[in-house]
Amino acid sequence: QIPKTQKAAVVRDKKVAIETVPVVQPSELKVGEALVKVLYSGVCHTDLHAQLGDWPLVHKEPLIGGHEGAGIVVAIGEHTDTDLKIGDRVGIKWLADSCLKCDYCRQGYEPLCHQALCSGFSVDGSFQQYAVSFARHLTKIPESLPMDKAAPILCAGVTVYKALKQSNARAGEWVVIPGAGGGLGHLAIQYALYMGLRVIAIDTGAQKQALCTKLGAERWIDFRETDDIVKAVKAATPDGDGPHAAIVTSAVGAAYEQALEYVRPHGTVVSVGLPPDAKVSADVFWTTFLEKQLKGSYVGNRQDAVEALDIAASGRVETTYTTLPFAKLPEVYGQMHDGSLVGRVVLDLWA
Ligand code: 8ID
Ligand code: ZN
Incomplete structure (x- = not known):
């Protein structure tokens, strides 16, 4: 009952078809692999970076993208x-596999494993109707969570949930x-x-303003209409600090420029967006004097994925x-490239 051919979105030479x-x-x-019939896949800006080839990393070629399957x-x-059974509902996330034995994996820093494989980057991902993935890194999707709603949690959701913890x-x-x-x-607002x-x-x-406000953001700053972002962000908190x-979940570097300036003393900037070639400039005197921190946060581990899906299944x-x-x-x-997408797009692989 498994067909011999399928539809897939294939990237060749920076073009997708x-x-x-x-x-x-x-x-x-092979041992350790599972075949997943993909029903839905979210589209992450990372897939676009992969297609454009704008990161300082090399992906497989030709490439089938997708990592919110x-x-x-x-x-x-x-x-x-594996405990997995035929018929189980599972998610394919960015981290397709890691060794689970090294220093990083043992401490739960699975994305940092030297043998990590990434769905839709170093191995083919979820923009195909039948994807091969690795049983030990597939995440079970709670029964009460519809598959289309689960898809974006597998990258966007787990990433921002982990970043908020960090x-x-x-x-x-x-x-x-x-x-x-x-x-x-928009998921970060809700996990926050x-x-x-x-x-x-x-x-x-x-x-985007309407969406953010509806989701519960109490303050809104339009970066195109605001001259002094630092002043506006500080003024948005009750004590002005x-x-x-x-x-920071923007895919362009500009959003990083003032972040260390506008967080309050002892505040933390978590960098999540992955613009190529961007720099954060930190004033050494004030970063030290005001005890500010900059942290990178890269997806999440298997446990973060389970927690992020559970919270989504609760409807919160x-x-x-x-x-x-x-x-x-x-x-x-x-x-996505011109910035006009609001929230997430989920692809129906069978429509
Ligand atoms: O593990 C990770 N760190 C991780 C995981 C998943 C995705 C990192 N990412 C990266 C992606 O590769 C991408 O670089 O996070 C970035 C955002 O991914 P996304 O949320 O999938 O992209 P999007 O839907 O296009 O949203 C980006 C938003 O940023 C806004 C845009 O208007 C858009 O709504 N934005 C831009 I462009 N410039 C901005 C600015 N200066 C800005 N927002 C505030 N200030
Ligand atoms: Zn992603």
Whole structure:
């Protein structure tokens, strides 16, 4: 019942096209691998970076992108040590595999494993109807969470949830989210509220403003209409000292420029967005004198993924997305590139 061919979005030479490609058959799976029938996949800005080839990293070529895949296990490689069963609902996340034995994996820093493999980058991802993934890194999707709603949690959700944990911001404190109207940002607003934080959203345009406000951001700053971002962010907190943390989810470097300036003394800037060639400039005197911190946060581990999905299953976090047929992917990249996408797009692989 597994077909011989399928539809896949294939990147070649910085261009993406929907093609018909072979399906890896169950008998071809290696130990540790599982075949997942992908129902939905979210589209992350990372997929666009991969297509454009703008990161200082090399991906496989040709490449099938996608790393927010929600699907069903249809086959498992022989002799695989796993609790997964055929029919299980699972998520394919960015981290496709890691060794689980090294220093980093043992401490739960799985994304830092030297043997880490990334879905839709170093191995083919979820922009195909049948994806091969690794049983030990697939994440079970809670029964009560619909598959389309689960998809964006597998990268955007887990990433911002982890970043918020890394910020050390506690209930009652303020967090600013540059990029709040995008895929990661609109989920960051919701996870922040779930953690009891108060939210300042930065992005641009009436639609993103409406979304951020609806989701519970108490302050809105339009980066295109504001001359002095530092002043505006500081003024947005009751004592004028600025927020306790910034979760920067913008895909362009400009959003990083003032972040260390506007967080309050002892505040933390968590860098999440991955613009190529961007720099954060930190004034050594004031960073030291005011005890400010800059931290990078890169996706999350298996446990973060389970927690992020659980919170979504509770209904406290919900993706604002548009579901589109698979074939629309190139157009979605276009909108993402010009910044007009609000929230997330989820592709229906079978529409
Ligand atoms: O693990 C990680 N660190 C991780 C995981 C997943 C994604 C990092 N990322 C990276 C992506 O590779 C990308 O660089 O996070 C970035 C954002 O991904 P996304 O949320 O999927 O992108 P989006 O939906 O396009 O949202 C970006 C938002 O930023 C706004 C845009 O308007 C958009 O809403 N933005 C821009 I462009 N410039 C801004 C600025 N100067 C800005 N917001 C505030 N200030
Ligand atoms: Zn992603």
